[in-house]
Amino acid sequence: TRDRFMSTFERLQLAFADTFQRMFGGGEASLSLSDPDDVLATGVQVEVTIPGKRRQRLELLSGGERAMSACAFLFAILRVKPSPLVVLDEVDAPLDGRNVERFIEMLKEAAQEIQFIVITHNPVTIEAAPTWFGVTMESGSGVTTVLPYRVPAQLIQEVIPEAQ
Amino acid sequence: TRDRFMSTFERLQLAFADTFQRMFGGGEASLSLSDPDDVLATGVQVEVTIPGKRRQRLELLSGGERAMSACAFLFAILRVKPSPLVVLDEVDAPLDGRNVERFIEMLKEAAQEIQFIVITHNPVTIEAAPTWFGVTMESGSGVTTVLPYRVPAQLIQEVIPEAQ
């Protein structure tokens, strides 16, 4: 129905404007209807302004900016309609150190309401997680072994040799 | 011409079988013609066996295994037809510590003949590169500044806070 779509859309607009600013420490993001007079058929457009830059098409953004914008959008959707379980598979791979920290901050806040499982190779993310599963494979076995969550230091070093 | 294609194809077969084994420390990879009787129209198929596992379709491979297989394929093509300049943009993002080291080893060897520019966030790759460019942007300026190649420690820490 029209009212239900509009109410959801407006809540998402507010949520996204907020989550984006918190992911980027500033800047602006907006959602708009491509055809406000035809709410039943309209599409939804996204525009973002990275702090210090001009409003830009999404395609011109950098790899890390795109990942951060998409995560801001995801966190906004989760505020409007929380999913009980969210699994993130290496979404932090393109992020630099500072962006990973901001991403983790948003994640911890959302994790108060939502259960997150986060696959990651990133030492900052691993550091921030209260619980870890070490997943490994005996060399040449082709079979997964999951270690209980106090991960032995040796596995961490195999995964992140620089974290010594 | 048929002979030229076949001679290139056979050299690529040998090269890929070798680069794959060196990227993975074992295993097997092969290229084959889908239609050996029609060399002018045949397609080329790829099959790989990760060490310890069974021969598998490419889609079932993990993110890191796919990146490593594609890099092995790239290094094989470069052996057959070296390009004077190769630019790699964050191809090491999905790799774990040990795979990054094997990737770097292949890269250093290929770099004896070919000029590589490698964009990376990975501390192991940065460590291995003889020359670095620090690229940065004054907060809020929207304008790139490139630092001369002795990168100041502070920029490294901003990029890799755990490398302290």
Add this chain to the structure above:
Amino acid sequence: MRLKRVQIFGFKTFADKTTLDLDGDFTAVIGPNGCGKSNIVDAIMWGLGEPNARALRAQTSQDVIFSGSATRKPVGFAEVTLIFDNEDGTLGLDLPEVSVTRRLSRNGNSEYFINKRPCRQRDFFELFADSGLGRAGYAIVGQKEIDAALAASAEDRRAWIDEAA
């Protein structure tokens, strides 16, 4: 509703029965390339009833059964059990704990269980329909989903909002 425990056997690289206890709200899964981390995600999706093999990087549904390795023989079936804390009653049933099991044999025989009692595939779907975990409800986000979210057409985005509404 919270996922408490995952039990996996015969699914992809889980040739050994594996139990995962999910205690916290924010669990990191770490390990080298190719050791089974994304396979755990696939197991959860499959355990929730995902019907589309391609969503699990497979071509045919039997592709998800452990097909052997250099040192192990293939196994005959894949089975995943998910155990939920249902204290808040989000899952239709009036029980504090709910378990679901899905099994697929190599001959193509598919079985579904709720609290260890056999049921039909559509009972499975109905159980999760209002929980926010049905089909589009659980959010699985990897690199592809990130790119898709940004590259999506205005119409696609509108469809997501319809779903969230």
Add this chain to the structure above:
Amino acid sequence: MRLKRVQIFGFKTFADKTTLDLDGDFTAVIGPNGCGKSNIVDAIMWGLGEPNARALRAQTSQDVIFSGSATRKPVGFAEVTLIFDNEDGTLGLDLPEVSVTRRLSRNGNSEYFINKRPCRQRDFFELFADSGLGRAGYAIVGQKEIDAALAASAEDRRAWIDEAA
């Protein structure tokens, strides 16, 4: 043939004239997200004559001209100069060093120079045609190319081999 130096002005985020001296065989480019690393790659591709705006993440060709920031006005043109060591004579010309320059003005005016002398776009392409740096010759590999390499059809792969032959 080796790329010795890149000079960039007005291209994407290079509102300040930037010179990069490429000494080694293996140069790492590092820095925070969004600061211009991939833009350097785009500048090299564009400087080599890449005609397709979409290959540079742009929609129209003028999209590559610095369009301003919170603190800077837009500029009127983009210009990239690439300077090659040609001691081995790979680039058709009989000179130890060859420079190429490409300039695009906001009004759409396109200019090409070889060793500071104006030339036509096709002279540009011809210069690189046999060097291995023409069109498909320089290998730019990012995440998309990795996925494409693996997802490619058997026919696509055959086409690459034809090109390498």
